[in-house]
Amino acid sequence: xxxxxxxxxxxxxxxxxxxxxxxxxxxxxxxxxxxxxxxxxxxxxxxxxxxxxxxxxxxxxxxxxxxxxxxxxxxxxxxxxxxxxxxxxxxxxxxxxxxxxxxxxxxxxxxxxxxxxxxxxxxxxxxxxxxxxxxxxxxxxxxxxxxxxxxxxxxxxxxxxxxxxxxxxxxxxxxxxxxxxxxxxxxxxxxxxxxxxxxxxxxxxxxxxxxxxxxxxxxxxxxxxxxxxxxxxxxxxxxxxxxxxxxxxxxxxxxxxxxxxxxxxxxxxxxxxxxxxxxxxxxxxxxxxxxxxxxxxxxxxxxxxxxxxxxxxxxxxxxxxxxxxxxxxxxxxxxxxxxxxxxx
Ligand code: KG4
Ligand code: ZN
Numbered sequence: 001x002x003x004x005x006x007x008x009x010x011x012x013x014x015x016x017x018x019x020x021x022x023x024x025x026x027x028x029x030x031x032x033x034x035x036x037x038x039x040x041x042x043x044x045x046x047x048x049x050x051x052x053x054x055x056x057x058x059x060x061x062x063x064x065x066x067x068x069x070x071x072x073x074x075x076x077x078x079x080x081x082x083x084x085x086x087x088x089x090x091x092x093x094x095x096x097x098x099x100x101x102x103x104x105x106x107x108x109x110x111x112x113x114x115x116x117x118x119x120x121x122x123x124x125x126x127x128x129x130x131x132x133x134x135x136x137x138x139x140x141x142x143x144x145x146x147x148x149x150x151x152x153x154x155x156x157x158x159x160x161x162x163x164x165x166x167x168x169x170x171x172x173x174x175x176x177x178x179x180x181x182x183x184x185x186x187x188x189x190x191x192x193x194x195x196x197x198x199x200x201x202x203x204x205x206x207x208x209x210x211x212x213x214x215x216x217x218x219x220x221x222x223x224x225x226x227x228x229x230x231x232x233x234x235x236x237x238x239x240x241x242x243x244x245x246x247x248x249x250x251x252x253x254x255x256x257x258x259x260x261x262x263x264x265x266x267x268x269x270x271x272x273x274x275x276x277x278x279x280x281x282x283x284x285x286x287x288x289x290x291x292x293x294x295x296x297x298x299x300x301x302x303x304x305x306x307x308x309x310x311x312x313x314x315x316x317x318x319x320x321x322x323x324x325x326x327x328x329x330x331x332x333x334x335x336x337x338x339x340x341x342x343x344x
Contacts, residue, residue: 009082009323010074012106013316014067016099017091017119018145019043019050020309021062025074025081026316029324030128034073035306035313038062041186048185049175056094063102070312078110085319088116088329089339090146096335104331115319116329120144120341123276124153125321126303126314134301139270141261143285144277145171145186148257150215150264151341156321159342162264163215170253170279173219177226177249181242191246192282198247200284203229205252207259215264222252250284258288265298274301281305 008028015022019040025033040058044050071078086103089096100116107114124140136156142149148170150163168176171188178187183194205225208218226249233240265273273293279285286302293300307314327344 004080009320010076010080011083011085011115011316011319011323012067012071012078012081013085013117013312013319014063014099014103015087015119015122015310015312015315016059016063016095017087017089018095018310019055020311021059021066022310022312023067023070024312024316025070025076026313026320029317029320030132032129032313032316033076034070035311036066036070036073037311038066045185048179050092052092052094055092056098059095059098063098067102067106078106078112081110081112083113083115083319083323084110085115085117085315085323086333087119087122087315088333089119089336091119091335091337093335093337096337100333100335104333108331113323114329114331114333115323115327116333116344117315117318117322118339118341120147120149121157121159121318122314124151124274125318126276126307126311127274127301128317129307129313130304131301134272134274137270138272138274138301139261139265139268140274140276141257141280141289142276143170143257143279145169145175147277148217148219149341150260152268152270157325157327157342161341162268163213163217163260165217165219166210167218167220168223170217170219170257171277173223173253174279176223180227180230181245183242183246188279188282191250192284194243194246195250195284198241198243198245200247200251202241202244203248205248207252207256215260217256217260219253222249250282254282254285254288257285258292261289262292262296262298266296271297272299272301276303276308278309281308
């Protein structure tokens, strides 16, 4: 550990909203001293998706070990922390409760303040970690397994949601299509890989528009179109090229995400664009959005893939700004599975 100044703020952050048990130590909001993630992918793969009850049990098994490792890797002790932060929503209630209970126990035991963090605020804040110059306001496209939002981060902790999905989240569509093609779980990275060997224009799939809501998304029609195509070809005895199918599906998702993000940036006069969430690690989305931003003269920010998927460093980063604003959670903090962004 480096020299500790009186004014330095060290946050021990905990994340357990879905299928990653994670803890991190973050200094002054943007310096990640440790980032430990225990993934449950192997456990859930055999079921083709996250089984909530199993996720909670695995979190209980791993949480103390993950927190201990995060402190150890940072070269610090609990008593040297300024605060303990934890994701309290949205997410799977049983999974969230494990992190919340652990954070409350540590905060109480060590006499430290507790800061409850919104999971999506964490995802957006992941952009601060490697971009020291980035400050609000900026536009952020959040694409994860449970969420697809276009948000203006007006200030730290202040958000205006200008678009959202009407049905499936982008990551959910990736996961469902991957399962149908037989690529397995988690679908996003598998489609990303398969698509690299495929032709994105081999099949034409629909790009849904919502009348009167130019920034909203809908992916269930696209998912059904892929499934119908697959069923039809199978019935006809035609062998489907999985790489082409993956590439064509991904192309349809990326085109819509990029198109609406650029439109929003132009309409709202925002010059800085960021992405966040698990799907933000998709190579085609990153490449296309980077190219579109360059063409429009917009500045594009993206976290490294490890900070796109669920992690606790992003929670520590968001917690720092909440802490500085005076936000403190009581020991009655509870998990809120459908917590809205910007709500406390
Ligand atoms: O943010 P995240 O780790 O968890 C949630 O908060 O939901 O996102 C997980 C989602 C999954 O749906 C996963 O398939 C997707 O992110 N994902 C990807 C890629 N890596 C993860 N989707 C597309 N391409 C990827 N490379
Ligand atoms: Zn997430």
